[in-house]
Amino acid sequence: EPEVTQTPSHQVTQMGQEVILRCVPISNHLYFYWYRQILGQKVEFLVSFYNNEISEKSEIFDDQFSVERPDGSNFTLKIRSTKLEDSAMYFCASRGQGVETQYFGPGTRLLVL
């Protein structure tokens, strides 16, 4: 069964450093999402992406964040200058055309020191 994959599974970085989180959505899906979950808290929406542009973004998704679909298979989330409060699990999700269900990847656990 096709699944969303994410790399790396864990990332440790120093405050102020740039990180890029990578996702490979399910191959025929057209809608892509990033969510994050701070330890012990609920899952929060960051951004949705369709047709090579951002469809929606939350208040969390400020100028430090950006997303890109650099090729036909990858979907990336970049945090330009990480802060301590960016420490969280980041989930990528994708959805097919005409389908309501979003399929989530296993997540990348980001720790900012």
Add this chain to the structure above:
Amino acid sequence: SQQGEEDPQALSIQEGENATMNCSYKTSINNLQWYRQNSGRGLVHLILIRSNEREKHSGRLRVTLDTSKKSSSLLITASRAADTASYFCATENQAGTALIFGKGTTLSVSS
């Protein structure tokens, strides 16, 4: 906000018992979805119920939706130790471009 909010926050039961989790939300929805998360892992989609549906079944799962009360419930029948996980309800935002999750119910099933 449109968040789903679950209760109880935590639920501990014995194997074989039924587990019921509730979710409330605040605005009109197109659908409501339930997800499961094992500790430190990704989210697994369990079931989706549309706003014009009142009840849906999938295996040992039964979901109800009451749009007049803006609430939903997830029932897991004959629970197993493997059902131990956190369960989240999620509603789509009005633009249909994002899922808004509740805080979740942590279910612990002991054998």
